[in-house]
Amino acid sequence: MVNNDVLPKEHMQLFSDSLKDRNFGDVMVVGGGVSGIQASLDLASAGFKVYLVEKGPSIGGHMAQLDKTFPTNDCSM
């Protein structure tokens, strides 16, 4: 029987070391364009921890480059 109180200290250290560089999440969204942003927002507000991964320096994707959107000519940004 393993008693947690007497678990060798070095074992505990090893275990916590192995977790140190690990990050736990529910979902990873790959791509920070309008679709990735929407997916991340929805999942986060529905109670999930989300990692959003984007290759560029900013989120926004191609939609951020557009001037206006059809058919209402609303500002894309």
Added chain:
Amino acid sequence: METIEGQKGDFQVSVKTRPRYIIEDKCTGCTTCMEYCPVEYPDAFNQGISTNKAVHVYFSQAIPLVAYIDDSCLYLSEKKCDICHGVCKTGAIDFRQTPTRTRINVGAVILSSGITPFDPSVKEEYGYSHYDNVVTSMDYERLLSSTGPYEGKVLRASDKQHPKNVAWIQCVGSRRVTEKDNSYCSGVCCTYTQKQLILTKEHDMDAQCTVFHNDIRSFGKDFERYFQRAEALPDTRFIRSYASIAGENPENKNIRVKYATSDEGVKEEEFDMVVLSVGLNPPRAYKEIAEKFGIDVNAHGFCDIDSSNPVQTSRPGIFVSGAFQGPTDIPESVFTASGAGSRTGEMLNFRRGKLSRERVYPEERDVSAEEPRIGVFVCHCGANISSVVNVPSTVEYAKTLPHVVYATEQIFSCATNSAKEITDLAVEKGLNRVVIAACSPRTLEPLFRDTLREAGLNQYYLDMANIREHCSWVHARQKEEATQKAQDIMRMSVARAAHLEPLKEFDLPVNKTALVVGGGIAGMTCALSIAAQGHEVELVEKSKDLGGMVRRIHSTLEGLDVQTYLDDLIASVYKNPRIHVSHEAEITDVAGYLGNFTTTVQTEGRTKTIKHGASVLAIGADMYKPAEYLYGENDAVFTHLEIGEQIAKGNEAVVNAQSLVMIQCVGSRNEEFNYCSRVCCGHAVKNALKLKEKNPDMRIYVLFRDMRTYGFKEDAYRKASELGVQFIRYTPEDPPEVEAVSENGSDMIRVTVTDPILGQRLELDADILSLAAAVRPPASIQEIAGLFKVTLSPDDFFKEAHVKLKPVEFAADGVFLCGTAHYPKHVPESINQAYGAAGRAITLLSHDTVVASGSVAKVDEYACVSCGACITACTYDAIEFHDTTKGKKAIVNPILCKGDGLCNAKCPTNAIVLKHFTNEALCGQIDAAVTAEDIMEQMDAVLEEA
């Protein structure tokens, strides 16, 4: 993303982060480093039209709004220059950063890899690399933008002059089977070109605009009207012709375009600028993506999907949203994201909420007994405000105002570090009210309210003085006056702030049940997805059976066996213990509000009262019953839907016919019904292929106006054409004529139509005539819209809250939509949207409570004279009379009140007040605008003059 191991529910992902060489927490986005950086290189965000520095912020509204250092940096390449390091006031530059590797455990992955615009430089003939004045539509998008290379001026690269004569060439990279092009239709270019044309005319009303196009594919909601709007603009030509770049005029660098028209033959014409309407390619790294994630891609390089479950990739636990599913527009990218979210939620429902953390705020300090101590923060907004308004003098001025105990300036008040500064200073200086002189409260008020909560202050102690939209942006050339005005606005804001009171927001419980109206494919799909996430679903269907319109569809172009799929779906609905179906149901009443609705339904002879937190309207569509082309008079005339059924049944008269004619746009795209029914071209091609498969010798003619086989359906259109199906274009001015004739003892339908190429009348004798009958909004849509207090579009389909960004919700809170009641759509599109609506509904239902605003009306009963004016004024039924010892008095239901203040304005005795916008606060603000002495002085001056 480097590697992904594991399986559905337990993936280990390794992510490599490239160094920014900027410490994100320290960078304020002030752009000082950019001013000093000596390296100029083409700015990727502006499509390389203008230059940027090696260190720069990607674009002015980038998130995160911090700089990054590009590979072009001299220090990174040759260790030569580190000027930026020296000039950065916050010490944010860090050249020692190296790539970092992060290991992340997740249960699911959503791929939202998007698209890459087609690059026309891969083909000589597009002339993109050779000629300065040939641009892509993406380049042109940046030229039009006020944040673009020439600040919103459309200029030619060769001479920086305004082009007066612009041409667009459509289908660049799309609908072409030639090498390096794509065979599919990108689906968005027709309409974005019309947008660019409209915007060009807004920039310069005299500009000549020419569009060389193939079919005009205005298949989306309100697109037909949009095309008409573009086409009706003066000096605008839409020319149906393939066009190619013939060369450049060496003198003026104009571009020569070669094209052909049926009446004038081949022509060459010169334009100041040519825009290539480039299509959508799969993400550039699609092969790498497929390999790394272990998913399949289709022949075009987009994600391989099952049309009955379009958000699922070939690998369990990995979902796909947006244009990586196939070329799509923004609304689809948004609702497939919500849909992928919903499918993820189904899979991971057991762990929902386990890792997410609630925000914990410090306890709120009671400051009601204190004198107002106002802190003022004046924002530079980069250069948006400070390039016009003198910010330092405005800060000094703020310090002279009553109750102001502290004032300072910030580069970007909304930056994380600045918000933290506001919180810290509020605590340190004992502030009890905060004025932020920056932008409109519409976007950032929630952020700054949060900042106050972090400082232990009630969030309603905030006021925002809008010195950007209301001042610096509109008075860019009058700097002194703008500074004066900024100070006036700020003074008014400070005056109001002194009167602000703390308000309590309250939590409303959310009923966890969803109501889904409509038991078609959209309604059932949505119901199942919501139920799979642990919610009860009441599914209300008006007829005896589930299935809806899809009962009559047997196959899709993607090869889905629709009836088998539908039967399985219906069985899943009935088997699901959380889904409760009401048949033959009619909704008679809907009451309540977000999170707490009560809907009364008459079903199978009894009355059912349903309490629910969210509603999804998926009431489907009707088919138009043609009144033209002998429909209903002649047995050989069918609709496309009926032909589909007859093919499935194996009706020999249809399958063995020698010739069959289809007429498109029957009841669509006319004056009365000014929209495209979207699905008919796809159905025509699908039926034609089915018939050719069963009877290869059948002569099939499709009489069409524009073939709208968008996306991958284009491949099916091409295949039909290759199999000998004849496509003949007609115009609405010269529609086909149909008559029943009897010759040599056999009856047939004679269709006469003008051949557009030969210019002659063609007589087609058909055994069978099939009509592309329009899709109509359902008959009950007005009634349902009235009950749920939602609105309709001009064509009487449901109107979504925002055409691009809120495609599955209504403006009314807690009510969602999906399926063909929104607009005609194909089966996979309805399924996609149904998952989207489920995803959005879950973001509401997964919460126990929703927060209602504290800024609501209240009644002073002593002053109320029971006139009822407020009750009449309220559009939300939020006010009613209640009995008091002094008689009937008005009372406000704070849950229903939206704080619009209409009642306020009507009340004759000021008995009803709107919290947060009290008379004291507003009058204080007005008094601060102009003093009584000022007004008297001005009046005296006027009198003297008179």
